[in-house]
Amino acid sequence: MTRSSSIVEYSSLDTTRPHPVQHGKSEIRVMSLKRTFCPTLALTLLVLSGLFASPQAATAATRHCPFCAAPSLTLSEQLSQADAAALVIWAGAKKAREVNGKRLPSETTYEIREVVRNGRGAVKKGQQVRLSRFRTGKKGDMFLLLGSKATRVEWGSPLPVTETSYQYIVQAPSPETAATKRLAYFIKFLEYPDRQISDDAYAEFANAPYKEIAAVSKLVPRAKVARWIADAETPPTRMGLYGLLLGLSGNENDAKLMEQKISAPSEEFRLGIDGVMSGYLLLAGEKGLPLIEQLKLKNLYLVDAKGQVLTDAKGRKKLVPFSETYAAMQALRFMWSYADGRIAKPRLRQSMRILLDRPELADLVIADLARWKDWSIQDRLMTMYQDKAFNVPAIKRAVVRYMLVCTKDVPKKGTAGPLPKHAQSAMKHLALLRKRDPKTVMDAERFFFLK
Structure with a gap:
């Protein structure tokens, strides 16, 4: 190691790490740490929130988006790795049954409508493919089949597609294409109405290094990204990327929007807020540090817009969640490692030193x-x-x-x-x-x- x-004895907890999985409106809630040190609780919080990094995660920092979920195999990558690929339509299915005293397994039949990769001549249009598993469907349901070729094609699980998502997949640039050309294609599909497409477009950015994301900053649909950040319906898993994109492409008004997002008092674990803070600092530079320092590094308690400490129904002061403070640390680390002197390094050291007084x-x-x-x-x-x-x-x-x-x-x-x-x-x-x-x-x- x-x-x-x-x-x-830990890595320096770099800016890339897997985030907790979040589906729809459900989320992993992380309680605030009391400001008395509890090493077991602190470590547990880091692990639960996906923030505790291994040395390998630190190395991954240069390879993947700093504020995105763990990299995954995208649809274009899956297609490029397949020996055979075909668009098929559901033709019928049979459950396990006995025929003439013989037990027959479940099977589903598909008909090849289009050949994407012919598996060295083993795949032909109109050919029927029978897979030994039962899948309900109706005539005309479309799937993408990917397979590997040895002596014969071994097909994987069918991937449901629409005509639109199928065209998105087959028209996508291959993984061997220059990253800027690939991202220029996928950036058009962020927040696309078809969730399969938008999730995959996000994954392409999640897999891309910061340098490659920054290279397409002029292509970022700035106004749309600003709306996505402000929209409560935007999947929280994408917020870190969108904060970063707006930081690379935004203007003074966008900085104010991000300031409002950062300043909003919240006791919840806000997935992606580290990316929003980093994007804000990219736009505001050193002038943005006082806000981060006061609300996330110095303050122990949540405050309203007037600076008044917030309390719960029992009159107890509401703590700034540990996750918010940690996100601010991540933003400082990002500016140090990636932002090419946007904020002077002595000034970043000064901000980080604020937290030395915090035992946790x-x-x-x-x-x-x-x-x-x-x-x-x-x-x-x-x-x-x-x-x-x-x-x-x-x-x-x-x-x-x-x-x-x-x-x-x-x-x-x-x-x-x-x-x-x-x-x-x-x-x-x-x-x-x-x-x-x-x-x-x-x-x-x-x-x-x-x-």
């Missing part, structure tokens, strides 16, 4: 600041190490590994001159920690790797 130089987040923040080479917090971390409020093994190990990373941030071998001051200071801090807490230092070093 490899870890980046900023990784402690400190270990994650320390890892990010190590990855960002913010060596200005060494003394603060040493004070934190002795603070009872931060007396948590994960935080202590994070501090040790921060110091280890700092000592490694030195000129290449053979470079003349003394070690940088930050490295010298970190070495002294490590020596002190080894003396005070040798077991924690040993545990932290055990799984410490640098790329």
